[in-house]
Amino acid sequence: MKILVAVKQVAALDEDFEIRADKKDVEEDFLLYDLNEWDDFSLEEAMKIKESTDTEVEVVVVSVGPDRVDESLRKCLAKGADRAIRVWDDAIEGSDSIVISRILAEVAKKEMPDMVFAGVQSSDQAFSATGISTAAYLNWPHAAVVADLQYKLGSSSAMIRRELEGGMLQEVEINCPAVLTIQLGINKPRYASLRGIKQAAAKPIEEVALSDIGLSAADVGAGSSMSRVRRMYIPAKGRAQMIEGTIAEQATKLIQIINEFKGA
Amino acid sequence: MNNPKEVTRILFENFHPQAIHLFYAFGYASIAVFIYGCYVQIRKYRRGKPDGSWGELLHRFIDMVKTMATHRTLVRRDKSAGRAHGLIFLGFVLLFIGTSTITLEYDIIEPLIGVRFWYGNFYLWFSLVLDLAGLGLIGGLIYMMYRRKWLHLPKLDYKRVDRQLGGADIDRSEYRREDWAFLWSFILIGVTGFILEATRLVWLSGRPSVWDYRIWSPVGALIAHIMKFVGFTPEGAGTLRLGLWWFHGLLSLTFIAFIPYTKIKHIFTAAASLMFKDPLAGRRLPRVPDEQKVAGYKTITDLTWKNLLHLDACTKCGRCQEACPANAVGAPLSPRDVILSLREFANHTLNAKELPKEAELDIHGKDIGQVFMETLWSCRTCLACVEICPVAIEHVPIIVQMRRNLVEAGEMDPLLEKTLQTIHKTGNSFGESKRKRASWVKELPFRIKDARLEPVDFLWFVGDYASFDPRNQKVTQGFARLMKKAGVDFGLLFEGELNAGNDVRRVGEEGLYEYLATANIQSLDDCQFKSIVTTDPHSYNTIRNEYPDFGGTYEIQHYSTVVKKLIEDGRLPLAKKLNYKVTFHDPCHLGRFNKGYDAPRDILKMLGCELVEMGRTKDNSFCCGAGGGRIWIPDPVGIEKPSQNRMKEAAVIEGLQIFVVSCPKDLTMFEDALKTSGYEGKFIVRELIELIDECMEYDFPEKEIAEEKMVVETHSVI
Ligand code: SF4
Numbered sequence: 001m002k003i004l005v006a007v008k009q010v011a012a013l014d015e016d017f018e019i020r021a022d023k024k025d026v027e028e029d030f031l032l033y034d035l036n037e038w039d040d041f042s043l044e045e046a047m048k049i050k051e052s053t054d055t056e057v058e059v060v061v062v063s064v065g066p067d068r069v070d071e072s073l074r075k076c077l078a079k080g081a082d083r084a085i086r087v088w089d090d091a092i093e094g095s096d097s098i099v100i101s102r103i104l105a106e107v108a109k110k111e112m113p114d115m116v117f118a119g120v121q122s123s124d125q126a127f128s129a130t131g132i133s134t135a136a137y138l139n140w141p142h143a144a145v146v147a148d149l150q151y152k153l154g155s156s157s158a159m160i161r162r163e164l165e166g167g168m169l170q171e172v173e174i175n176c177p178a179v180l181t182i183q184l185g186i187n188k189p190r191y192a193s194l195r196g197i198k199q200a201a202a203k204p205i206e207e208v209a210l211s212d213i214g215l216s217a218a219d220v221g222a223g224s225s226m227s228r229v230r231r232m233y234i235p236a237k238g239r240a241q242m243i244e245g246t247i248a249e250q251a252t253k254l255i256q257i258i259n260e261f262k263g264a
Numbered sequence: 265m266n267n268p269k270e271v272t273r274i275l276f277e278n279f280h281p282q283a284i285h286l287f288y289a290f291g292y293a294s295i296a297v298f299i300y301g302c303y304v305q306i307r308k309y310r311r312g313k314p315d316g317s318w319g320e321l322l323h324r325f326i327d328m329v330k331t332m333a334t335h336r337t338l339v340r341r342d343k344s345a346g347r348a349h350g351l352i353f354l355g356f357v358l359l360f361i362g363t364s365t366i367t368l369e370y371d372i373i374e375p376l377i378g379v380r381f382w383y384g385n386f387y388l389w390f391s392l393v394l395d396l397a398g399l400g401l402i403g404g405l406i407y408m409m410y411r412r413k414w415l416h417l418p419k420l421d422y423k424r425v426d427r428q429l430g431g432a433d434i435d436r437s438e439y440r441r442e443d444w445a446f447l448w449s450f451i452l453i454g455v456t457g458f459i460l461e462a463t464r465l466v467w468l469s470g471r472p473s474v475w476d477y478r479i480w481s482p483v484g485a486l487i488a489h490i491m492k493f494v495g496f497t498p499e500g501a502g503t504l505r506l507g508l509w510w511f512h513g514l515l516s517l518t519f520i521a522f523i524p525y526t527k528i529k530h531i532f533t534a535a536a537s538l539m540f541k542d543p544l545a546g547r548r549l550p551r552v553p554d555e556q557k558v559a560g561y562k563t564i565t566d567l568t569w570k571n572l573l574h575l576d577a578c579t580k581c582g583r584c585q586e587a588c589p590a591n592a593v594g595a596p597l598s599p600r601d602v603i604l605s606l607r608e609f610a611n612h613t614l615n616a617k618e619l620p621k622e623a624e625l626d627i628h629g630k631d632i633g634q635v636f637m638e639t640l641w642s643c644r645t646c647l648a649c650v651e652i653c654p655v656a657i658e659h660v661p662i663i664v665q666m667r668r669n670l671v672e673a674g675e676m677d678p679l680l681e682k683t684l685q686t687i688h689k690t691g692n693s694f695g696e697s698k699r700k701r702a703s704w705v706k707e708l709p710f711r712i713k714d715a716r717l718e719p720v721d722f723l724w725f726v727g728d729y730a731s732f733d734p735r736n737q738k739v740t741q742g743f744a745r746l747m748k749k750a751g752v753d754f755g756l757l758f759e760g761e762l763n764a765g766n767d768v769r770r771v772g773e774e775g776l777y778e779y780l781a782t783a784n785i786q787s788l789d790d791c792q793f794k795s796i797v798t799t800d801p802h803s804y805n806t807i808r809n810e811y812p813d814f815g816g817t818y819e820i821q822h823y824s825t826v827v828k829k830l831i832e833d834g835r836l837p838l839a840k841k842l843n844y845k846v847t848f849h850d851p852c853h854l855g856r857f858n859k860g861y862d863a864p865r866d867i868l869k870m871l872g873c874e875l876v877e878m879g880r881t882k883d884n885s886f887c888c889g890a891g892g893g894r895i896w897i898p899d900p901v902g903i904e905k906p907s908q909n910r911m912k913e914a915a916v917i918e919g920l921q922i923f924v925v926s927c928p929k930d931l932t933m934f935e936d937a938l939k940t941s942g943y944e945g946k947f948i949v950r951e952l953i954e955l956i957d958e959c960m961e962y963d964f965p966e967k968e969i970a971e972e973k974m975v976v977e978t979h980s981v982i
């Protein structure tokens with residue numbers, strides 16, 4: 001039995017950041033990298049399955065990204081993942097989430113897992129598309145925003161609860177293998193102690209090139225993507241004003257402002 | 265004098281040879297049982313991990329003898345108990361030496377080489393000294409009985425504080441019974457010894473070599489006269505003596521046999537514990553070897569032999585529990601309970617011939633003898649327990665080692681977990697950007713050197729709270745002004761500084777600590793400076809005591825020492841005197857950890873303040889509750905916080921105006937506690953730096969108006 005967990009190293013903004021000269025991203029110096037918060041939960045869900053049984057369950061984490069991503073993968077290994085795979089080629093730079101999911105799908109085809117978990121979304125880009133499009137490339141059943149998972153090892157289906165808008169839950173039976181995107185709060189992710197992370201350095205991180213999964217530079221990158229970043233900027237700040245005084249005074253002031261706006 | 269050779273004590277006179285053999289048989293049996301007991305105990309200790317405390321044995325031994333001879337640690341904070349114990353101790357030692365002397369002559373020297381020495385003057389002095397020793401022993405024991413029965417001391421109540429009522433092992437009454445059995449059997453040995461002496465005198469009152477010298481055993485003589493007065497004949501006394509002789513003898517031999525199995529073993533374990541005392545216990549925590557798989561203590565065999573020895577040395581005196589701030593506010597922690605739980609656990613699992621299975625050795629959990637997670641997380645690593653323990657038990661290293669294991673397993677408060685992740689990510693516990701670490705300098709009217717770029721005399725290690733907490737930044741700026749005014753050449757690491765790691769280490773996140781410490785050491789090594797100075801006692805402690813283990817040995821001073829010298833040297837002229845009535849709270853990490861009691865007090869005096877001490881002061885200072893990472897764990901609502909408890913103590917001081925602290929965390933904790941404990945308006949909390957700052961006249965070009973304002977505020981509250 002094998003579970004593939006797709007993870008991402010996300011960027012967080014430092015205070016007082018600057019936009020890159022080409023205006024397409026934030027200057028790298030001002031970014032702090034860490035494992036995507038959702039991925040803590042999807043990895044934990046996989047680990048829970050692994051630890052609930054005596055049968056051999058292999059948890060493999062996979063990520064698409066440059067060298068620096070190894071740090072986040074090591075954190076996953078420290079939490080108990082058995083193996084890590086990192087796919088990279090400079091040509092991948094600029095790929096949108098659909099292209100990334102194509103890469104992940106190719107890895108999944110090679111690994112042949114019984115389940116694929118991904119986070120609902122990444123905290124930096126927030127596309128919420130990668131997990132689901134991976135399912136599309138694999139042509140597997142999928143469920144998004146999973147808040148509860150009941151899965152018996154080796155069973156051909158799983159019971160899940162999906163979170164809908166307005167606090168509603170939807171209970172779904174899904175055929176396996178499947179791709180699930182996992183929601184925050186589904187479990188309590190474990191802590192990866194720093195010693196654990198250091199010791200995980202001994203576990204292997206397999207570096208995979210495009211050719212290893214049957215892709216070429218032409219299949220990836222901005223050129224093969226259906227969306228491209230044109231510009232990144234800080235929007236002009238809106239104005240806000242506190243209206244003070246009694247209710248009547250406030251109302252008068254408000255009417256005055258509205259009239260000014262209309263008149264202008 | 266009669267023939268001196270005749271002036272001695274008869275041994276075995278009128279005894280049948282069989283009776284003597286029987287007595288010797290008992291004697292050997294008792295020694296055998298004793299030796300077997302010792303063997304089992306030593307086997308238990310040897311099941312622990314190695315410990316590096318073997319160095320300087322002679323030095324250690326001398327220290328131990330000094331401590332025991334003066335009873336220094338026993339009379340501390342409990343004079344009567346200490347003195348009573350002193351009497352028992354002295355009595356026991358002398359009587360033991362006495363008995364051994366007799367054995368030496370009678371069983372060894374005389375049969376072997378035919379020499380005798382136990383007669384004449386030597387015998388008479390011997391007899392007098394032992395009589396007085398016996399008297400002291402009985403006096404001490406009687407006081408201990410009185411203390412147990414009538415003083416109702418909370419610290420002698422062994423009821424566990426870390427368990428809920430109704431738990432299986434809550435009342436620990438077997439310890440109480442053991443205490444009483446010990447006291448009674450010991451006192452019986454003493455009393456029968458004296459009566460025995462008296463019966464011998466009455467019995468042999470016809471012999472001048474005995475009766476004429478009775479005054480050399482005054483207690484026995486007194487009883488002998490009473491016996492004669494009530495009509496004892498020599499024959500009657502002889503008969504009584506025989507029965508009593510056997511009773512006394514067998515009781516004493518049984519007592520000896522019982523030593524390794526009962527609390528009496530503290531004679532040896534306490535001595536050994538004192539001998540292997542680590543003066544840096546808790547100040548410098550043990551490293552985790554890189555190759556060790558899991559950090560910290562999970563099973564009882566993870567403890568070192570020294571830890572296991574400590575467990576057996578505890579005499580249940582309760583001084584640690586009495587001093588413990590966590591215990592004072594009703595948290596489920598008593599340092600004594602931790603030690604006793606583990607002792608019970610060790611005796612249960614490690615006394616057997618075969619070691620039980622690994623799973624049965626787990627010391628974490630809710631079963632009898634296991635330590636609760638809540639208990640471990642309640643500790644503030646303030647060292648109050650280690651400081652006062654009369655037998656040098658080191659609780660804190662054990663507690664932290666156990667926490668290391670909890671951290672590895674992720675068993676901690678979610679907020680604490682978040683903070684640790686934050687510190688890893690940003691290098692500070694506030695989760696602020698590294699770039700903002702020195703943002704407080706912007707408001708100063710002068711420039712501060714970057715020690716990474718140019719050499720300085722003093723490298724100022726600021727620490728997280730002093731750097732990021734807005735209230736503490738005011739103090740930090742104050743210290744910068746003082747240094748500038750005094751013309752000190754100083755600089756900062758700016759964003760090169762990371763959290764010093766003191767509290768991270770005490771939480772038990774050793775990996776993170778190693779990361780922080782090595783990163784800081786690297787930054788420090790890249791700078792040129794003569795000494796480090798800091799206003800943060802936590803950073804002070806770890807840099808001073810723990811960085812050397814990681815290759816960073818620096819001279820470091822707490823600001824109080826530096827400023828005291830600057831004032832004395834006239835480099836910080838005091839423009840005015842303060843007439844405040846103040847009290848001073850010793851920060852754990854400055855006071856108890858590093859013995860920095862005097863400098864802050866000296867400064868207060870130089871400023872003109874009237875210093876009134878609180879009840880718990882200096883080495884008995886009461887932790888504000890922030891230590892050991894507890895500042896990152898919310899205190900349970902509804903129960904008193906240690907900081908509030910402290911406010912209550914300060915409020916007792918008539919006319920108190922200022923509660924002076926000298927630690928950033930203290931300032932935060934106590935300003936908060938002042939509000940929540942309802943003393944706001946009665947007195948205020950101030951950093952010592954702020955008081956010094958108040959006495960200064962600055963002539964920096966700008967921003968003086970802001971300063972004025974702060975001073976005015978200070979006044980208006982008072
Ligand atoms: S270190 Fe302080 S809080 Fe911890 S057990 Fe000892 S006295 Fe109590």
Ligand code: SF4
Nearest residue numbers: 578579581582584653
């Ligand atoms: S640990 Fe030390 S201070 Fe605490 S009860 Fe035992 S002997 Fe006394």
